[in-house]
Amino acid sequence: xxxxxWTDVLGYVRKNISEVEYHTWFAPVRPLGVxxxxxxxxxxNSFAQEWFRKHYLELxxxxxxxxxxxxxxxxxxxxxxxQDAMMLPADPPxxxxxxxxxxxxxxxxxxxxxxxFENRKALNPKYIFENFVVGPNNNLxxxxxxxxxxxxxxxxxxxxIYGDVGLGKTHLMHAVGHYMSERYPDKRIEYVSTExxxxxxxxxxxxxxxxxxxxxxxxxxLLLVDDIQFLAGKERTxxxxxxxxxxxxxxxxxxxxxxxxxPKDIQTLxxxxxxxxxxxxxxxxxxxxxxxxxxxxxxxxxxxxxNIPQDVLELIARQVTSNIRELEGALMRxxxxxSLNNVPFSRPVAAxxxxxxxxxxxxxxxxxxxxxxxxxxxxxxxxxxxxxxRVREVVTPRQVAMFLIRELTGHSLPExxxxxxxxxxxxxxxxxxxxxQLGKDSEMTEAVAFLKRRLQGxxxxxxxx
Ligand SMILES: Nc1ncnc2c1ncn2[C@@H]1O[C@H](COP(=O)(O)OP(=O)(O)OP(=O)(O)O)[C@@H](O)[C@H]1O
Numbered sequence: 001x002x003x004x005x006w007t008d009v010l011g012y013v014r015k016n017i018s019e020v021e022y023h024t025w026f027a028p029v030r031p032l033g034v035x036x037x038x039x040x041x042x043x044x045n046s047f048a049q050e051w052f053r054k055h056y057l058e059l060x061x062x063x064x065x066x067x068x069x070x071x072x073x074x075x076x077x078x079x080x081x082x083q084d085a086m087m088l089p090a091d092p093p094x095x096x097x098x099x100x101x102x103x104x105x106x107x108x109x110x111x112x113x114x115x116x117f118e119n120r121k122a123l124n125p126k127y128i129f130e131n132f133v134v135g136p137n138n139n140l141x142x143x144x145x146x147x148x149x150x151x152x153x154x155x156x157x158x159x160x161i162y163g164d165v166g167l168g169k170t171h172l173m174h175a176v177g178h179y180m181s182e183r184y185p186d187k188r189i190e191y192v193s194t195e196x197x198x199x200x201x202x203x204x205x206x207x208x209x210x211x212x213x214x215x216x217x218x219x220x221x222l223l224l225v226d227d228i229q230f231l232a233g234k235e236r237t238x239x240x241x242x243x244x245x246x247x248x249x250x251x252x253x254x255x256x257x258x259x260x261x262x263p264k265d266i267q268t269l270x271x272x273x274x275x276x277x278x279x280x281x282x283x284x285x286x287x288x289x290x291x292x293x294x295x296x297x298x299x300x301x302x303x304x305x306x307n308i309p310q311d312v313l314e315l316i317a318r319q320v321t322s323n324i325r326e327l328e329g330a331l332m333r334x335x336x337x338x339s340l341n342n343v344p345f346s347r348p349v350a351a352x353x354x355x356x357x358x359x360x361x362x363x364x365x366x367x368x369x370x371x372x373x374x375x376x377x378x379x380x381x382x383x384x385x386x387x388x389x390r391v392r393e394v395v396t397p398r399q400v401a402m403f404l405i406r407e408l409t410g411h412s413l414p415e416x417x418x419x420x421x422x423x424x425x426x427x428x429x430x431x432x433x434x435x436x437q438l439g440k441d442s443e444m445t446e447a448v449a450f451l452k453r454r455l456q457g458x459x460x461x462x463x464x465x
Pocket of ligand 1: 132167169260296324
């Protein structure tokens with residue numbers, strides 16, 4: 001997670017300082033984590049540490065503020081030389097020349113893939129079938145991709161997947177590539193955007209390297225071409241692509257194309273290409289339903305080893321309804337916001353985290369929100385608060401929880417009672433007890449005030465733990 005936060009911070013920093021400064025000071029920094037709301041950065045030596053404190057602290061705090069941190073904190077640690085050498089580079093490592101397997105590190109499986117060509121765009125290791133959530137919106141495209149992966153060149157050729165931005169077309173294409181490269185390590189797989197195909201063609205013409213260009217594209221076993229709608233209006237590229245297509249097709253090599261619209265709607269696409277695109281199977285991906293969006297968020301949260309309550313995921317899923325890339329971005333915002341402010345995940349926190357980007361949502365506080373916040377505050381499990389224990393350590397939090405539920409939600413005494421498996425007179429007693437203590441017992445007074453702020457979406461500036 002700290003890596004994601006750091007990537008966002010770097011994006012902000014880069015816009016505010018010179019490239020030289022950036023490379024001198026920021027590129028070597030390693031994010032070490034978020035501890036009690038403070039972003040901990042690893043720097044090479046104490047000189048760098050001092051320099052950061054003097055010159056860049058404010059900038060870093062501004063960056064965190066832009067991500068929703070209310071009281072941003074940054075701290076530095078000098079990395080021991082050995083550890084420094086062992087740290088992963090900030091940029092992703094180049095593809096390894098092996099066929100990887102699902103990594104054993106838990107979380108979302110990843111793969112590394114053979115890179116047979118110099119300029120070849122590597123397949124994204126995250127885009128594998130195992131990480132693709134199937135729902136009614138994409139099950140046909142998923143099934144067709146799987147069929148193609150199992151019998152390349154035989155099932156459907158070409159496979160044409162279309163749909164709006166950020167709905168998983170590239171993910172599915174890469175998944176076929178991974179699947180094939182794992183089962184048939186010798187097969188050649190080429191993934192290319194239509195834009196790169198066009199640029200390669202232009203370069204090949206300019207540098208008189210058409211033979212290499214043709215060899216490259218016509219010798220593959222699987223050709224994946226993204227955003228084929230960009231062929232529209234490019235006659236020379238269409239001509240070349242037509243021949244590439246024919247060469248591969250005749251040799252029973254698999255072709256998968258993605259587009260934001262079906263072939264018939266791609267204007268100024270040559271008829272002979274359009275009809276070829278329609279030879280195989282045309283399948284679409286629609287926007288995901290609510291349940292699919294929640295499932296995707298859940299998988300992403302697990303990937304980051306974050307235990308995010310279901311109702312928080314549901315709130316995010318309600319906020320972002322179409323683009324899955326945006327859905328994932330929203331989740332990251334919530335995670336960054338909660339960790340930088342050192343607060344547990346709750347619906348009000350999520351609503352606050354997203355309020356700058358999306359239309360603010362009215363969030364009604366629910367009984368479960370209160371229970372969770374109280375449990376976190378007193379550091380005991382929520383089940384213990386709802387349980388039958390009578391020791392002070394659980395009775396006080398239980399009374400506080402009942403009190404806050406009554407204050408912050410519209411629930412009646414009997415409803416609160418049944419949530420705790422008790423009758424309404426117990427709730428009444430609890431509320432009276434807390435009212436009596438407020439003002440007298442400073443610990444409880446502070447806890448109640450803090451919990452109220454937290455549950456009402458971090459109103460005000462004071463956030464501490
Ligand atoms: N069904 C799904 N399950 C899990 N993750 C998904 C799913 N669909 C899409 N995603 C994720 O959403 C993000 C966007 O997907 P992808 O890049 O494949 O979209 P796209 O349709 O190719 O968009 P574009 O038209 O912008 O290229 C990726 O991170 C991808 O992993």
